[in-house]
Each structure stands twice: as structure tokens, then as C-alpha cells.
Amino acid sequence: MSVSVMQTVQAKDYGGPEVLTPVQVPVPEPNPDQVLIQLKAAGVNPADWKIRAGYFKQFMPLQLPWTPGMEGAGLVQAVGGKSERGTLSSSCRSSSPGLPVWKGQGSSRQLEAM
DSSP states (O other): OOOOEEEEEEESSSSSGGGEEEEEEEOOOOOTTEEEEEEEEEEOOHHHHHHHHTTTTTTSOOOSSBOOOOEEEEEEEEEOTTOOSOOTTOEEEEEOOSSSOOTTTTSSEEEEEO
């Protein structure tokens, strides 16, 4: 049975930790050049709180609601049709050196361009 929702934390506005709220969202489908990762470990980069606080909003505005979390490791759960890397159940890591971050980032599942 496939899971259709996942647990994540989102910010609906800029601010401190008080703007973070746990929510359930639909599991994203990978685009043709992406894989979907079921995260086993997630990291929050120091840049996450600075982004959430609005320090970069003049040159990098967020699309709200925003899900923090730039790093993770887990298993490939789904592969987009044109992805040449990643096979189902293979171990992988993910990081987001470029922003804005992907939909589903920092959640129990994450999209990664491959």
C-alpha cells in the first residue's frame, strides 16, 4: 500500500521558531529528471533559520508556505521517467546548494534532481 500523505514542518510567514507548524501534505510525485527519497535522516542547515527569519528575503524571497531542511539521506522510493541515476531502494544523500529549495524538502520524503 502506498502512502499518500507525509508529515512535515512548514513556515507560513517569516519569523522565529514560533512560525513553524507541523502539517500533513501530499507525497510529491517526481518530475521526469527527479527521484523521490524516503528520508531516514534529515538535517537542518544554519542557513534554514536565517532564511526563515527573513535575512535573505530581499534577494531570495520565499514561496510560502515553506518547508525548511536542506540535507538528508535515505532510500530512493520513486524514479522520474528521464532520471538516469537512482534505482528503487538504493541509498542516497541529498543536499540543496541552490535555492529556492524543492517542494517537500525537510519532510519524510524529498525530491532530488538527478
